[in-house]
Amino acid sequence: MFLLVGERVYSQAQDIGNLECAVCGKSEPFRHITETNYFCLFGIRLLKVNQYANYYRCERCGNSYSSESSDLPSQVESVQEVIAYILLGYGKYEEIDLAKDIALKVSNFEMQVDTLKDLTRQFSASNVDILEQLRRAAFHINLVGKQQIIEAAFLATHACCEIQFEDKTRINLMGNALGLSIEFVNQVVKSVRANDCYGVRRVLPISPIDS
Ligand SMILES: [Zn+2]
Structure with missing residues (x-):
């Protein structure tokens, strides 16, 4: 039409x-x-x-x-925020090596230990709306950067749990806050899985049968 x-x-x-x-x-x-x-x-x-x-x-x-004089690509901060937020949500905020590994593999930039600790403190102390933060950050981030944020969200989640409906919904909501379609988010997840999740180590809870 x-x-x-x-x-x-x-x-x-x-x-x-x-x-x-x-x-x-x-x-x-x-x-x-x-x-x-x-x-x-x-x-x-x-x-x-x-x-x-x-x-x-x-x-x-x-x-x-985000500006002509930025030191880092505009998505790097959001990648690190998403990792810290998700690890905290699954009680894995002390998995510093995991956070650093995901940040480096996804964005090619190191995540400092102090950054992870500061973000964890912020997220646990106040009711930070991560979706609103992503929505605001998205203004300065292109598709390449948004893809990295979704990769980080998926990898942090995948490392902490066997992904169920609500876990995937959280990733979809982050994609939505970035202005991405569910199809695009699904495609990113599929591609990360096809690449053996970049070899990211998982920290799944030990079930009573294994222990
Ligand atoms: Zn360049």
Whole structure:
């Protein structure tokens, strides 16, 4: 059906010259990406409704940054938050090596022990809304970064339990907060499983039969 009236997302990519990329480890060409939602009539943009995304992207590795001077790709903080949040939820907040392993394998960036401890303290002390945090962070994160966050959520969950409905629902809700479809989330999970879950060690509870 031809859409006469409605909202559409328009992307803009502007060359901004070379910037230092933390992933590539050197100066690379960057683009400033914006996605804006417009109210349209007969496909003509009438009114800017809101901005969906705004980030700087390295054209070599495809990682997104929240600003021109960011030290880390914009997803790295969210990857670490999701790992800390999920491990805490399963009572595995002392599994420092596991958290570090997942963070490194998913994002290629080290998670410091102090970061994990600080995040664990924050999540246990206050009623932090992780979904709201992801929703806000998503503004500066591209699809490459969002995929890493879902990989981290899945791996942290998979390491702690045999995934049941509510565990998968939590991952889906995180995907939804990032603006991802369930199909995309499922595809990410499938791909991580097909890669032997990147060899991440599991810390499943020992059942009475095993002990
Ligand atoms: Zn790069």
